[in-house]
Each structure stands twice: as C-alpha cells, then as structure tokens.
Amino acid sequence: MDIQLTKAEEQFMQVLWDLKEASVKEIIDQLPKPKPAYNTVSTIIRILENKNVVGHKVKGRGYIYYPLLPKSEYSNKSLQKIVDGYFGGSFKSMVSFFVNKNDIDLKELDVIMKVINDKKTKK
Template identity: 60%
Template sequence: MKQLTKAEEDIMQILWKLKKANVKTIIEDFPEPKPAYNTVSTIVRILESKGFVDYEKEGKGHIYFPLLQQQDYSNQSINSLVDNYFQGSFKNMVSFFMKKNDISLNELESVLKDINKEK
C-alpha cells in the first residue's frame, strides 16, 4: 500500500470523518487558512489515482468517498513505522516511546491491563 503525503492524509482524515463529500465540503472542514479549491481538487484526483478514494457523479460534480478504511491505513502505517525505524520489533518501539516520553512502569502496566481486557 502506498503512503500518503501530509496533504493527502489531511484530506483522507476529512473523508473518513464525513464518509462522503464534494470538494467544497472538504474545504469547509479544513481549519483556517483554507486551502484553494484547485489544490484540494488536484489532491483528491491523486488519491483517486492511488486507489484511496472513488466518486459518484452528482449533477455536474462528484461526491468522493474513501475506498480504504481508516483502521486499515493506520495498521499499515504503524507496521511500516515499526519495520523502518525499529527493525520490525514492537518491543523496540515500545521501549523507545517509554524512554522518550518518560512513561512509568505503572502507566505501562495500566496499558497492558487495557490490552488484556480487549482480548
């Protein structure tokens, strides 16, 4: 699966939230300063060519919707992060974040309890 650029990911986040939207509606969901219509339109077409979105015709315009679920992209991105920066080891990743974010053993135990509850 291809990685998204920051601009593409911003638009996908909006489409995942809205489920379906035209370019005007996507722009309305952006914070100020809003991107230009042509910029968003171009990025949406790139997302379409990459297979991330598709559209339905509505009058003279298009209503875009995601083809990829947010959870699927998140999983792929995390796996890529682990592979590229932590030698494929989730243990190395957790260790790194514990050290860099000064996470206590109590916090880690709490996370483990939450994970075990979900299983």
C-alpha cells in the first residue's frame, strides 16, 4: 500500500487516529484555528475514503468516520521514504544527521540506545 497524503489529509488522519472515530464536526473541533469550513473537511474526508484509508458508518442522519490505515503502517512507510530519499536508504546516516544537526544530548542518546538494545534482546 503506497499511500500519498497531502498535508491536510494527514492532519485529518492524525485527528482520526487520536479519536479512533469522529464526525466531520468532531474533526473540525480538534483542528487549530482558523478552522476549515465544514464542506472542506467533508470533501477531504471523502477523498480519504476514495484512497481507502478512511471508512464510515451511519449514525442518525450523519456519518462517523474511522481510519482504515493504521498510524504505525503510515508512519513506517513515511519514514522509509525519508530515509530512502534523503539518506540513501541508510538509517545510520539519518541518525547521524539528527545527532549532528539537532544537538541531541547524552540523555536522549541513552534512551535511544536503550530502545535499540531492548529490540535486540526481544529478537
């Protein structure tokens, strides 16, 4: 599944991932100001349905929307695209970039190493 989401689509997916399910009004309520028009949100949600990343169920006279695409799957594919596109497919290069450019302190590096070591021991 190679899904491309626009910035607006991704923002609405973040709301749905957080809420698990929501009406258009509930999605709008979670968005920062200035809030988009109801019709704008409704249109983008329908686009997400056409991309098969959002589903809906009928509730009263309206719809409740829910994500079909798990956040972890989208995050993994997005991260892989970044690694491939900017770091030649090398996670080592990506981590090195963030360490050098973002002043990661030793405590953060220790936490990262703990996560890596925990993963190794679980395999």
